[in-house]
Amino acid sequence: MxxxxxxxxxxxxxxxxxxxxxxxSQAAAQKGVIKIATQxxxxxxxxxxxxxxxxxxxxxxxxxxGDLEKLGFRVELVPFDDQAKPDVGVANAKRIVADPDILLxxxxxxxxxxxxxxxxxxxxxxxxxxISPANTNPLITDRNYPNVNRVCGRDDVQGEVGAxxxxxxxxxxxxYILHDKTLYGQGVAEFFRDMAKSFGxxxxxxxxxxxxxxxxxxxxxxxxxxxxLVYFGGIYSQAAxxxxxxxxxxxxxxxxxxxxGMDSSxxxxxxxxxxxxxxxxxxxGPPTIYPEAKDFIKAYKxxxxxxxxxxxxxxxxxxxxxxxxxxxxxxxxxxxxxxxxQVSSAIRKIKNFKGITGTINFDGKGxxxxxxxxxxQVISDDPAKWGENKVVKTLEIAAPR
Amino acid sequence: xxxxxTMFPQVLMDGIVLGFMYALIALGYTMVYGVLQLIxxxxxxxxxxxxxxxVEILLSLKAAGYLSAIPPFVLxxxxxxxxxxxxxxxxxLVERVAYxxxxxxxxxxxLISAIGASFFLQDAIRLFESLWxxxxxLTYPSVELFDRRIRLGAAIDISLKSLVVIVSALLxxxxxxxxxxxxxxxxxxxxxxxxxxxxxxMGIDVNRIISVTFLxxxxxxxxxxxxxxxxxSLINPYTGFIPxxxxxxxxxxxxxxxxxxxxxxxxxxxxxxAFSASYLSLLTGGAFGAEYKDILAFSLxxxxxxxxxxxxxxxIVAEKT
Numbered sequence: 272m273x274x275x276x277x278x279x280x281x282x283x284x285x286x287x288x289x290x291x292x293x294x295x296s297q298a299a300a301q302k303g304v305i306k307i308a309t310q311x312x313x314x315x316x317x318x319x320x321x322x323x324x325x326x327x328x329x330x331x332x333x334x335x336x337g338d339l340e341k342l343g344f345r346v347e348l349v350p351f352d353d354q355a356k357p358d359v360g361v362a363n364a365k366r367i368v369a370d371p372d373i374l375l376x377x378x379x380x381x382x383x384x385x386x387x388x389x390x391x392x393x394x395x396x397x398x399x400x401x402i403s404p405a406n407t408n409p410l411i412t413d414r415n416y417p418n419v420n421r422v423c424g425r426d427d428v429q430g431e432v433g434a435x436x437x438x439x440x441x442x443x444x445x446x447y448i449l450h451d452k453t454l455y456g457q458g459v460a461e462f463f464r465d466m467a468k469s470f471g472x473x474x475x476x477x478x479x480x481x482x483x484x485x486x487x488x489x490x491x492x493x494x495x496x497x498x499x500l501v502y503f504g505g506i507y508s509q510a511a512x513x514x515x516x517x518x519x520x521x522x523x524x525x526x527x528x529x530x531x532g533m534d535s536s537x538x539x540x541x542x543x544x545x546x547x548x549x550x551x552x553x554x555x556g557p558p559t560i561y562p563e564a565k566d567f568i569k570a571y572k573x574x575x576x577x578x579x580x581x582x583x584x585x586x587x588x589x590x591x592x593x594x595x596x597x598x599x600x601x602x603x604x605x606x607x608x609x610x611x612x613q614v615s616s617a618i619r620k621i622k623n624f625k626g627i628t629g630t631i632n633f634d635g636k637g638x639x640x641x642x643x644x645x646x647x648q649v650i651s652d653d654p655a656k657w658g659e660n661k662v663v664k665t666l667e668i669a670a671p672r
Numbered sequence: 673x674x675x676x677x678t679m680f681p682q683v684l685m686d687g688i689v690l691g692f693m694y695a696l697i698a699l700g701y702t703m704v705y706g707v708l709q710l711i712x713x714x715x716x717x718x719x720x721x722x723x724x725x726x727v728e729i730l731l732s733l734k735a736a737g738y739l740s741a742i743p744p745f746v747l748x749x750x751x752x753x754x755x756x757x758x759x760x761x762x763x764x765l766v767e768r769v770a771y772x773x774x775x776x777x778x779x780x781x782x783l784i785s786a787i788g789a790s791f792f793l794q795d796a797i798r799l800f801e802s803l804w805x806x807x808x809x810l811t812y813p814s815v816e817l818f819d820r821r822i823r824l825g826a827a828i829d830i831s832l833k834s835l836v837v838i839v840s841a842l843l844x845x846x847x848x849x850x851x852x853x854x855x856x857x858x859x860x861x862x863x864x865x866x867x868x869x870x871x872x873x874m875g876i877d878v879n880r881i882i883s884v885t886f887l888x889x890x891x892x893x894x895x896x897x898x899x900x901x902x903x904x905s906l907i908n909p910y911t912g913f914i915p916x917x918x919x920x921x922x923x924x925x926x927x928x929x930x931x932x933x934x935x936x937x938x939x940x941x942x943x944x945x946a947f948s949a950s951y952l953s954l955l956t957g958g959a960f961g962a963e964y965k966d967i968l969a970f971s972l973x974x975x976x977x978x979x980x981x982x983x984x985x986x987x988i989v990a991e992k993t
Contacts, residue, residue, distance in 0.1 A: 316809050316908070452963070478953060478961045484904040484911065487686040488949025489962050495679045508809070512906050519819055521829050541811045541906060 310378030323580030331590035360384035382408035404585035424554035424642035430462025451505030460504025511541035536657035588626035638670035691942025696896035697919035700889035716916025717793035722755035722897025763890025927986025
């Protein structure tokens with residue numbers, strides 16, 4: 272007889288569980304959807320970095336959305352392709368602010384795109400929160416906007432770190448400085464130039480160029496001046512071709528140095544041996560330098576089939592701290608969906624968030640209270656070994672007031 | 673001041689390499705204009721196709737591990753031949769599809785069709801490469817021998833590949849000149865350029881000759897594409913736009929429709945560009961950088977064209993009525 276009621280009881284339990292889970296999912300749908308947008312170049316020559324940025328945020332959302340689902344919200348990622356172009360970034364920003372479910376933007380890759388787009392987030396959002404994993408131009412946070420934050424360091428510090436390294440460790444006497452005429456590239460090149468001059472390095476040239484293929488007219492005068500160091504303020508896609516052609520044209524001895532825009536395995540894919548031995552300063556270390564990021568690297572590889580590009584881990588952290596802030600804002604709003612301004616102010620309230628790249632605290636301007644800066648040397652012309660590049664120096668510096 | 677002098681031979685060399693590149697591309701514009709009075713805006717994409725065919729062959733050979741086994745000059749010959757074949761055939765196809773159906777239409781109509789073909793080809797190449805390699809910014813793998821430098825005196829050294837560009841461009845230009853002036857087909861091309869109606873009355877198949885013209889112009893563009901890739905490494909589907917524009921300018925400068933004019937125009941433009949880019953910053957004390965090179969080069973061009981409106985080698989041709 273006992274055998275008779277047991278299956279019935281099990282069936283009853285199963286029905287109950289099923290109906291409960293249906294209820295739960297209905298509850299999740301009842302309170303609505305929270306969307307997190309990413310903006311980065313997903314096509315074009317910088318898409319390798321831009322895609323890593325999107326993937327990092329995606330991984331964070333997939334892994335950490337559980338907390339928000341428990342509170343009754345569904346979480347979705349909406350990736351946008353800003354093509355590394357300011358006009359496209361602004362057009363996307365207008366579409367983003369028009370969607371009331373989007374409470375957070377992770378992006379951009381390029382400061383020149385982030386600056387105009389964040390004006391839209393602030394004015395038309397209103398105060399739609401943006402957390403940038405990669406924008407290093409000082410202006411991003413120096414505008415004192417309540418909604419704009421970053422988890423990385425700044426170009427004014429980066430330029431100084433580079434110039435100090437060139438003077439003290441590389442002991443160069445003269446430098447030729449080039450930049451790509453973007454807000455980011457020219458900005459960091461100018462900081463480098465000013466600091467280099469103040470350290471007594473002879474700056475023999477300072478030029479901007481949008482050239483992508485034929486650098487002959489730049490290299491010939493540069494070579495004639497025999498600088499000890501060539502600094503390129505810009506992105507790897509241009510720098511790689513320049514460095515390659517400079518070595519081919521017989522600039523054997525000049526050292527190459529650049530900012531964090533150099534940080535992509537594409538650099539050695541294009542430049543080959545010419546890039547081996549060059550240095551770059553960056554605000555993000557290779558993912559392997561962060562002890563907490565081991566699981567992230569494994570998960571990223573399993574999910575996307577390749578090693579994380581630079582900024583992917585920072586993007587993961589940006590999304591993670593953003594999710595935490597949204598959770599806080601929901602609680603402050605009494606379990607209801609918070610406004611964009613509430614999310615923005617919640618982000619600044621987060622204290623000592625344990626991310627995979629370190630502990631995150633934002634100061635009143637949206638800068639990290641202390642940011643890490645690295646000087647890295649390229650060790651191999653094999654793109655697969657990019658992650659093993661040698662970290663020559665690690666510094667921790669507070670954002671200038 | 674001494675810097676200006678020591679730089680001179682190197683800048684001259686840069687300018688000549690660039691100039692020959694422009695000359696090769698300019699031939700495509702000038703030949704087509706010669707027979708059809710049409711500016712073939714799709715020519716810059718025909719040029720890019722050559723570059724892509726070259727990089728695809730190199731990358732496949734590299735992946736298969738044969739790259740270092742093939743003697744570099746055999747490889748170069750094969751690359752240029754493949755690029756010429758592909759671009760030549762594409763040019764014929766573009767003519768057949770986009771221009772021939774519009775043969776009787778007003779002159780502006782095929783011009784618009786040409787711009788359309790140009791956009792179509794850019795994105796077709798992008799689509800294909802995105803599906804095939806998941807990337808459309810491609811880099812020519814370096815061939816060690818071509819990267820070697822030859823020293824010519826103290827102040828100047830030139831990489832072997834620049835020399836390769838100059839020599840192959842020269843060979844092609846000379847053979848084209850001989851072809852057009854010494855062969856029967858060449859004579860037919862000149863006849864069609866002069867007067868289509870009369871040429872067809874003399875028993876010349878005008879459509880066939882136009883196809884041949886596109887084939888040759890396209891092939892020159894394809895060769896230029898391969899050489900461009902070897903020389904400057906990084907290519908993408910949109911690479912052709914600026915060199916195409918410059919080469920078109922070179923064709924106009926030399927006298928459009930005139931084959932030796934295209935060569936002269938290309939070299940003059942290449943030199944103007946190299947000199948203005950390298951010297952501008954030094955001469956103005958850094959006030960105008962290398963990025964002003966196009967402004968200076970094109971201002972000089974305008975001045976030249978004011979005094980010689982038909983180009984450097986342009987003949988006075990009676991307006992067709």
